[in-house]
Amino acid sequence: MNDSNEGAVDIRASELDALPREECGVFGVSGVERAAELAFLGLYALQHRGQESAGICAVDDDGVARVKKGTGLVADAFTADDLNQLEGSTAVGHVRYSTSGGSRIQNAQPIVVRYSRGDLSIAHNGNLTNGNELRSRLVEEGALFQTTSDSEVIVHLISRSRHETVEAQIDDAFTHLEGAFSLVLTVGDTLYAAVDARGYRPLVLGRKGDGVVVASETCALDIIDAEFIRDVKPGEVLKISDGRIEPLRSLPPAPKPAPCIFELVYFARPDSRIWGTSVDRARRAFGRRLAQEHPVEADCVFAVPDSANSSALGYAEESGIPYELGLLRNHYVGRTFIKPSQADRDFGARIKYNPVREVVEGRRVLVVDDSLVRGTTSTSLVKFLRQAGAKEVHFRIASPPVTHPCFYGIDMPSKEELIGGRHSVPEIAEQLGVDSLGYLSLEGMLECVEEFGPFCDACFSGDYAAPLVDVERGLSSMANPPGC
């Protein structure tokens, strides 16, 4: 989607090297005893949004913040002892995944600092598109940075603001930011939640007893039995204390909101509700529309699990072709020290997926995936399915070709590495080795979720709504890439 004065931007691979490739989940809670334990559970539910590091900061009644961060999964990053030491009824938490940037623990969040108004912590999801510009200005003014994360820029902007009140300082800081931020922060034991003017990343509000919870997705409310209140709206800044939610001055509204459609395609969990829609229902609608746009005769439909399960069900419902479990996914795949030979390009997919021979053998199979990024997984999968005896392999993708990288908080490679950025659909079909290939059209996808939009579809269209300040000013190759 496109705001009036913005258009497609030509981005070279070299410019992307130092750009953010992060994905994150955030959680905040106010007014609930043992808030850190709730944050731990909330992060557990948001684990799919980041597996590289996890952190929780809890604030006690005296406004003292304590933080624990670790690398790896939530379950590995904290012990019961850690959670006991994180006292207080206010907490924020963060999970992060990154393919670039500084060392993993260095950039783990929440970032916690002590400034003139008390202890401040911040957990940020989304990428600022002017993070490097702001950083270099702050560095020139004498700011000392401890991380390579763009989230730290926000901390400096708040602490350096000349405004009187904390609220005015936060407000002042936000007016400098371009790009995507859905964040929770604490100053003393007051919790704040904010979403950028276009609302790229989801943030939902919930109630837990007398307390208030904020999270990237509703699945994090469900796990702690909190009641969903509503989405935090684009541009909203909320102050949360003593169980009260007080809207502060909103950010100047963008011409159009731009929630990320890729959250519905791939990133969010299907049991979450964001932006007024169930993620599962959106994916089913994509699958049904895909079946209308690209029908084919096949004996069974199955998904590349798990992200395409809902869309494959939609395809099966619409086409009447029986739904099967033709591919199994190993859920315990972590890092492995066994390095396959250079020649084994399929290793990544091989340890993760295996076809069910009884479903596949001698049959015309229709495989639905949510998206193609580099195309490496699907190329391997087609090979495995043929090895398992599939007679025909038809691939259907429940989103349009990904042609452009994301600068707003989804990890995408450069345009050159995106299979949809370099090749036509027939070329991709040939590379994959499929009997047929069909992508959901952009128009079809947007129509499926029309009532919840408009959406940012930059990864499919190249229409970047928030200006790519760092890219356009040649600041993207700075040594310090922004963080999450």
Ligand code: AMP
């Ligand atoms: P590939 O085409 O081999 O790069 O991988 C495509 C698969 O990666 C799809 O099945 C998606 O489910 C998944 N995928 C899409 N976007 C992302 C992302 N940002 N991070 C990790 N996996 C993704």
